[in-house]
Amino acid sequence: MQENKSKxxxxxxxxxxxxxICVYSATKLSSTAMYAGIGxxxxxxxxxxxxxxxxxxxxxxxxxxxxxEAQDTENASGSTPMDKKAFFTxxxxxxxxxxxxxxxxxxxxxxxxxxxxxxxxxxxxxxSDLIIGFTLGTxxxxxxxxxxxxxxxxxxxxxx
Numbered sequence: 797m798q799e800n801k802s803k804x805x806x807x808x809x810x811x812x813x814x815x816x817i818c819v820y821s822a823t824k825l826s827s828t829a830m831y832a833g834i835g836x837x838x839x840x841x842x843x844x845x846x847x848x849x850x851x852x853x854x855x856x857x858x859x860x861x862x863x864x865e866a867q868d869t870e871n872a873s874g875s876t877p878m879d880k881k882a883f884f885t886x887x888x889x890x891x892x893x894x895x896x897x898x899x900x901x902x903x904x905x906x907x908x909x910x911x912x913x914x915x916x917x918x919x920x921x922x923x924s925d926l927i928i929g930f931t932l933g934t935x936x937x938x939x940x941x942x943x944x945x946x947x948x949x950x951x952x953x954x955x956x
Contacts, residue, residue: 812851818844886916906933
């Protein structure tokens with residue numbers, strides 16, 4: 797007797813829809829800019845086109861009946877349950893920039909984000925992670941300022 801498994805068509809469609817949203821959003825952004833002739837719209841457009849292609853390929857795999865099961869990796873078993881604490885810590889780390897970049901500035905936002913992501917990957921060096929995140933954020937802010945791209949104030953909380 798053949799096992800009747802439902803095919804996850806929704807997954808392929810979701811990837812295609814996300815790609816289409818990116819491509820549509822890219823029409824509102826400039827594809828060229830003053831520095832190197834490359835604007836933000838180019839990268840959003842490329843990501844959207846890539847997502848549409850990957851969604852189509854995924855739909856083709858689903859149509860062929862490919863099964864999607866967890867695979868063993870070098871140091872982890874495919875049957876190991878997801879670490880929900882690490883997942884949600886990384887998710888918060890990814891949301892931090894959208895919520896704090898204008899009020900805290902790039903260095904402090906990078907510091908918080910780096911620390912949360914490092915913690916999600918089991919880092920136990922809190923002070924070191926805070927320093928590394930702040931240093932990377934500061935260097936990024938300085939580089940963008942040198943290139944003439946404004947990322948807002950360095951530390952808006954103290955007016956710098």
